[in-house]
Amino acid sequence: MKWDVVIAGGGLGGCAAALAACRGKLRVLLIEETDWLGGQSSAQGVPPDEHPWIEEFGCTASYREYRDRIRSHYLNKTPVLASAKSSQFNPGEALVSKICHEPGVSAEVLLEMLKPHVNEGLLTIKLNTRILAGERRERNAVALELIHENNQSRVEAPYFIDATETGELLALLDLPYRTGAEAKSETGEPHARETADPLDIQAFTYVLAMEHRPGESHVIEKPEMYDYWKSCKPDIWPDAMLSFYAPHPHTGEKRPYSLFGEDGHFPLWTYRRCYSATQFEQGESGDISLMNWPQNDYFFGNIYDVSEEEKEKHIYRAKQLSLSLLYWLQTEAPLPDGGIGYPGLRLRMDVFNTEDGLAKAPYIRESRRMNAHVTVKEQDVSPSFHPEGLGTRFNDSVGIGSYSIDLHPSMSGNNYLDIPALPFHIPLGALIPVDADNVLGACKNIGTTHITNGCFRLHPVEWNIGEAAGEAVSYALQHHLLASAIREDEGHLTAFQQQLTDHGVEIDWPDGFKVTAETASRG
Incomplete structure (x- = not known):
């Protein structure tokens, strides 16, 4: 079977990448290690962490469809009391989210969203499948070795998307990556460590x-x-x-x-x-x-x-x-x-549905991070650097998001860091590694620092990143160019951003929207 793109990881970023690639009529292989799609929202058991404006703006159209389908699942398929039904029904009435729901519902909804592309013959989903090895020749990933039910196979494609929870493809393809905390001398971030610490990884x-x-x-x-x-x-x-x-x-x-x-x-x-x-x-x-x-x-x-x-x-x-x-x-x-x-x-x-009652997979907050064309730093999202009330507006923006810089205790013994962050933009350059031409990131493995990972790791942002990655592969194959070339040519970048907008991706915050330092998002 010949694939146009192989997506490693069936979390929110991987599912969004698959939807976008199939929208472009690409032949897609989606690989997931567990038996559920959805990653942090399902197999890891973490309901959506979202910003305050999520019901009105600030996410992609397909993410909004995902949320709508979750609500519809409860309102149409379960015995919700008439007095509880509303357009903003929250299944769990939880503090953390306006749509806190059971993990299995996410897995079911995502499969429903992807099923038409499976029926069309564009998408193949391989659950319970692990990646054993990767092969790279110079700047191109060539193949992945997979194992499913003791059967090994090899898959090749012109493009690969790393949507794994830990940036697994970066390691398997021997691409340079970073873990833990960067030194302040490297990033200039006010809250960075004085010295780099690769083990300063969140719980x-x-x-x-x-x-x-x-x-x-x-x-x-x-x-x-x-x-x-x-x-x-x-x-x-x-x-x-x-x-x-x-x-x-x-x-x-x-x-x-x-x-x-x-x-x-x-x-x-x-x-x-x-x-x-x-x-x-x-x-x-x-x-x-x-x-x-x-x-x-x-x-x-x-x-x-x-x-x-x-x-x-x-x-x-x-x-x-x-x-x-x-x-x-x-x-x-x-x-x-x-x-x-x-x-x-x-x-x-x-x-x-596990033997011990625990989630199918651990909730991973911090992944390996690629050496990308653009690295988002604390200065890009901090209200101290942007009195105008929005984070850095990257010219290659492929989406938006908002959440605090929320770092949990780390393996090195550092405690919480939870500080305000402004609504931000997602640069295409952060999804593209410097050292490979046909690999893109689709979740927590993109060009962020240890600090900014804390606001880029949440559900709607991961979805937006994955959708942008799938769209980028589709555009690159259609125009016979490298994904990195999209952002290097003004004409292609403008056309690509228009394609994103046409498909419901918000690459800018609404006109006039801004927040003050006092009201900047805080987890």
Whole structure:
């Protein structure tokens, strides 16, 4: 089978890239390691983190269709109460998102969006497929070696898109990349480290889903590492990991949390609740909430650029941390009335359909990052550098986004960095590596720094990046030129940006739109 483009990774960026490439009538192979499409929104169990204007503007038309289809799934296929139905229905009534929903719904919706292209013969989706190796000749990627159900195969194409969660193709194709933090002398960023630290990589998290059934007992078997995690108190942490305390992301001070908002403290339950039972006709399920909290962030070791043994060790420990936090909540968490434990918390094995009840894949916040033609720096998004109220307007803009610079604790022992960022633009040059002619980035692996990764890693931005990558391959093949040449020729760049606009990609913020330093996005 001859492909026009092979997309490695079926997360939001990969799916958006596939939709865009198929829109251009390209023959596309989409490879995903798990059995679900959707990446952070599905297999990793992280509902959309979005900016305040998402319902009106600030995302691509296809991302808006994705959101609309999620709402339609609930409004048309589930017994939503008439009193709860609205054009801005939020399935989970969560604090984190205006459309917080069950992970499996994302996987189902994305498959529905892609299915017409499968039926047309343009798109082939290979789930449960890993990439074993990559082949590159000089500046061109040539082929990937895949394995699916113990069967190995080789695929070739004129273009490859890296939409993997960890920038895996960069490593497999032996392309230069960066990890962790750059030195301040390299980037000039006010919040950069004084010296570079490749291990200063943000925590990853294994998410699990819980239901609360008061008056019942659903206590899980005591996790093997429970005693270890119960006694664990890292130097950067204000209390034990298994507690209702964590550093405040903005100030670093000791911050009290609660499960249901007791004593007015931040309610972890409604934070990422993905199913709010009061909005639905009476059924068997109560509320369902996703555990992606400060207390189960795993910053004790990385799972890429390490040995397979080291990777498996940290995956196991990260899973044990999440399960131990659940067990602590069930058996030892202090209650407002002086009691202990919420035994009615039930691990919902069916939400992810996995043997241990945990997400199918870890939530990866920070990837390998390519050496790109453009690297977005803190100066490009900081209100301190842009009193006009918008980030740098790159002339090769292929999209827009907005979120705070939100860095979680890192493997090097650095704590949160959560500072304001202005609405920003996505430059095409950040998607194109300097050292390859036929490889593009489609998610967290693009030309950002450790600092700006913190505002470029969220759902609508990843989608926009992937869609722009798919469109760029389509335009490059149609006009018989390199993707990098699109931005180097004013005529081609203008035509390409018009193509994006025609397909519903917003490459600029609305006329007159700006924010003040005081109201700049903060996670």
